[in-house]
Amino acid sequence: MELFKNMADFTAAADGGYLIDVMQKYKQAKFIYQCHKSNILQFLTTEPQSSEDIAEKAGVISERLVVVLDALTSIGLVEKENDKYSLSAISEAYLFCESPFYIGDLIELNMSDEEKCGGEMVNSWLHGNSVSREHDPQTTFSQSFVRAMAQGVLIDNSVRKTAELLCAHPCFDTAKNLLDVGGGHGLFAIAIKKLKPNISATVFDLPQNEAVAKEYGVRCGEEVAFFPGNFYVDELPPNQDVVLCFDILHPVAVSQKESVFAKAYRALNEGGHLFYKLWFLNEERTAPSRASLMAVKCKIGNGNSHVITLNEAKEMLLGQGFGIEDILSLGDGESQIIVAVKK
Numbered sequence: 001m002e003l004f005k006n007m008a009d010f011t012a013a014a015d016g017g018y019l020i021d022v023m024q025k026y027k028q029a030k031f032i033y034q035c036h037k038s039n040i041l042q043f044l045t046t047e048p049q050s051s052e053d054i055a056e057k058a059g060v061i062s063e064r065l066v067v068v069l070d071a072l073t074s075i076g077l078v079e080k081e082n083d084k085y086s087l088s089a090i091s092e093a094y095l096f097c098e099s100p101f102y103i104g105d106l107i108e109l110n111m112s113d114e115e116k117c118g119g120e121m122v123n124s125w126l127h128g129n130s131v132s133r134e135h136d137p138q139t140t141f142s143q144s145f146v147r148a149m150a151q152g153v154l155i156d157n158s159v160r161k162t163a164e165l166l167c168a169h170p171c172f173d174t175a176k177n178l179l180d181v182g183g184g185h186g187l188f189a190i191a192i193k194k195l196k197p198n199i200s201a202t203v204f205d206l207p208q209n210e211a212v213a214k215e216y217g218v219r220c221g222e223e224v225a226f227f228p229g230n231f232y233v234d235e236l237p238p239n240q241d242v243v244l245c246f247d248i249l250h251p252v253a254v255s256q257k258e259s260v261f262a263k264a265y266r267a268l269n270e271g272g273h274l275f276y277k278l279w280f281l282n283e284e285r286t287a288p289s290r291a292s293l294m295a296v297k298c299k300i301g302n303g304n305s306h307v308i309t310l311n312e313a314k315e316m317l318l319g320q321g322f323g324i325e326d327i328l329s330l331g332d333g334e335s336q337i338i339v340a341v342k343k
Helices: 017-038 051-058 062-074 089-094 104-109 113-117 121-126 143-155 158-167 187-195 207-220 254-267 289-301 310-319
Strands: 078-081 084-087 177-181 200-205 225-228 240-246 268-279 322-329 335-342
Touching: 017 062, 017 104, 017 113, 017 121, 017 289, 051 062, 062 078, 062 121, 062 289, 084 089, 121 289, 143 158, 143 187, 143 207, 158 187, 158 335, 177 187, 177 254, 187 200, 187 207, 187 240, 200 207, 207 225, 240 254, 254 268, 254 310, 268 289, 268 310, 310 322, 310 335
Parallel strands: 177 200, 177 240, 200 225, 240 268
Antiparallel strands: 078 084, 268 335, 322 335
């Protein structure tokens, strides 16, 4: 049944912001518990210290500790200034064990048995243990995962906002071919095609996710083509005027990111445009909190991963021969889109 007949249908009648906030707070709560179990906050004071000094006192690996401290800074539990870290007022009052208002037992009480089983993950990683493995797209990006990503971009209304923002760019007045790299569910390509019906849109993703893209195509009454492949391994189909890279490349090394950008460059026609959307970290690597928490998760899962800043992303694209034309914002205070052109 066709559920998304026009662009207005991509916006639900009720605002999903509350549910998004609850889910993000849940992720933060689990991270706070893991840091509580690591006792890492007990080695901080209200006086700024370097990560090396804190790591030496705690007996943990400094390079790993920095990632955790930056994430704690992103949610207001640590303060960072000039690469030195100290307890925030709320941590000093409630998370420092010598405080009369310490809530360590309350934190334990509010965690389920399942959550407690994963409570040692950060502590174990900080002390040098590793669950690192090579990122395996076939395992990670299941149909359920891709549907979850679709639900995420529908609940926050980013499908409609992104499509309308992009289609205002002059390149869409003449673009004939669009490739959505790692597009999975296909919603962004579908929404753009509703606004620009003459464009030929293709989703490039793992073969297992073709069924999901077709499912959303039927719901939207606007099917797009599907090209099966693994963008870490395979070349992208050529003769593209627009390439989308949305919310991908988090859990891999810089070299793998650069490889995908190089493929996008080769796939584009001269003067073609790449739109790269992400929650880019700030230069301090302490905001937005989603990206800082993602950096911890990715590092624990794959030691070679690197969640990037906006400037790092721009440098990578320039290194592949792109020119940086613009930086767009979705207005959510987190997502930004780099507009790059093949010179």
